[in-house]
């Protein structure tokens with residue numbers, strides 16, 4: 228029996244394990260109620276009295292050796308798990324993957340920096356608006372058909388609370404609170420109840436500019452537009468103005484720029500015309516000045532507004548507006564090199 232115990236101690240000291248399961252199997256084999264050591268203790272009852280002292284000590288040594296081995300193995304496996312051993316801590320770390328700016332942010336920042344050079348400061352306001360700031364103060368009388376130009380998302384009716392349909396609502400808040408003269412750009416998200424397609428979405432981004440001071444004329448507007456177009460699309464860019472209608476400007480115009488692709492010769496993008504429609508603009512309607520408590524005899528102003536999606540599509544040759552909102556990394560990562 229003593230020989231068997233010594234043999235087991237040798238076996239135990241040579242044992243090694245790679246997984247917790249192997250350690251558990253080892254424990255069951257040796258230290259469970261019906262394990263090898265328990266059976267030896269059972270046999271110990273039959274050992275002659277003169278051998279009991281030696282064999283008893285050897286049995287206790289065997290049990291201690293098995294328990295110590297299990298504890299050691301568990302500790303080793305735990306260390307391997309936490310990387311404290313077997314891991315080269317001197318290896319360089321995994322590189323952090325840098326994100327890229329969204330194309331709409333790239334173009335918005337570019338537009339804002341052009342207006343910054345002209346002395347316009349940025350103003351932002353709430354996306355949820357009351358009827359006064361979104362419509363009435365901008366010369367949209369109630370029941371006026373011009374309200375149908377913008378399909379509106381209503382949050383509450385009577386009194387009406389809406390998701391603002393243009394950032395002009397922010398300009399109304401600026402006219403209320405700012406000292407004259409006013410020279411502001413208002414970037415923001417706007418909402419219109421339109422069917423989603425490659426060319427339209429119910430959410431889009433706008434930048435509007437507003438300049439109110441004494442003696443602001445249409446010539447100032449045209450010069451601002453010319454400078455803006457050349458800065459954004461290149462020094463060879465031409466502009467043209469076509470008469471239009473907006474409730475809050477009089478006279479109103481839409482501005483085209485010479486096609487960025489064919490430079491006026493005519494191509495698919497400009498549908499053969501050589502011109503691309505970019506923005507709406509005009510002189511602030513005296514009614515709007517009056518509605519907002521500004522002396523319309525003393526002050527005049529101009530306003531202009533554009534959709535950032537449209538300009539981004541033209542600048543980067545993007546054909547489907549929906550790509551801007553899908554968060555597809557294969558699309559977004561293409562703009563990583565553009566700042």
Ligand SMILES: [Zn+2]
Pocket residue numbers: 486487488489490491492493494495496497498499501502
């Ligand atoms: Zn063209």
